[in-house]
Amino acid sequence: xxxxxxxxxxxxxxxxxxxxxxxxxxxxxxxxxxxxxxxxxxxxxxxxxxxxxxxxxxxxxxxxxxxxxxxxxxxxxxxxxxxxxxxxxxxxxxxxxxxxxxxxxxxxxx
Amino acid sequence: xxxxxxxxxxxxxxxxxxxxxxxxxxxxxxxxxxxxxxxxxxxxxxxxxxxxxxxxxxxxxxxxxxxxxxxxxxxxxxxxxxxxxxxxxxxxxxxxxxxxxxxxxxxxxxxxxxxxxxxxxx
Numbered sequence: 001x002x003x004x005x006x007x008x009x010x011x012x013x014x015x016x017x018x019x020x021x022x023x024x025x026x027x028x029x030x031x032x033x034x035x036x037x038x039x040x041x042x043x044x045x046x047x048x049x050x051x052x053x054x055x056x057x058x059x060x061x062x063x064x065x066x067x068x069x070x071x072x073x074x075x076x077x078x079x080x081x082x083x084x085x086x087x088x089x090x091x092x093x094x095x096x097x098x099x100x101x102x103x104x105x106x107x108x109x110x
Numbered sequence: 111x112x113x114x115x116x117x118x119x120x121x122x123x124x125x126x127x128x129x130x131x132x133x134x135x136x137x138x139x140x141x142x143x144x145x146x147x148x149x150x151x152x153x154x155x156x157x158x159x160x161x162x163x164x165x166x167x168x169x170x171x172x173x174x175x176x177x178x179x180x181x182x183x184x185x186x187x188x189x190x191x192x193x194x195x196x197x198x199x200x201x202x203x204x205x206x207x208x209x210x211x212x213x214x215x216x217x218x219x220x221x222x223x224x225x226x227x228x229x230x231x232x
Binding site: 057098103 | 143220221223
């Protein structure tokens with residue numbers, strides 16, 4: 001049940017693009033397309049931004065996109081805006097009834 | 111609108127117990143498996159436990175196995191987490207979460223989360 005590996009922090013200026021990686025193993029990310037990404041503002045409920053690796057829920061900006069290759073999933077945010085500043089977490093289905101999460105990445109919009 | 115509202119957190123001494131509740135509305139709670147997930151400072155999100163639709167099947171992270179018990183009351187649309195033998199490293203915000211599924215014993219990563227309830231062990 002080891003956590004998925006994410007960078008602790010990333011930053012970018014308004015209008016720029018950033019990518020957050022999420023590295024797992026063949027037991028989770030590498031074996032399942034069920035990878036989701038969440039945006040979390042402290043004190044609030046995490047918000048689903050990407051599911052099934054690449055899909056956006058209704059209402060989520062198309063500036064958010066996801067991808068997956070092998071054991072690594074990625075979240076890209078284009079056209080950075082101040083409101084994107086938050087913590088971002090990845091999550092993968094890990095078989096049976098279990099999940100595994102990443103350690104989280106703090107996004108700073110400069 | 112799906113709503114999940116956790117309660118029951120608070121300050122507890124090491125070795126103590128707490129029972130968390132999660133009241134669900136806006137969806138047919140009795141037809142979905144459910145999760146508990148926690149967020150500790152500096153440690154990221156951690157899956158804690160899962161429970162099937164009927165409650166007959168449960169699963170736990172190794173870090174809480176034997177100390178925590180997940181349960182549900184479908185007549186009350188409520189999910190529970192009984193936490194015993196609490197340790198300092200159990201201190202966290204605890205969230206209940208609904209799998210991103212159309213129902214049944216499906217355990218896809220969540221689509222809806224509550225705002226969490228804070229557990230402090232000191």
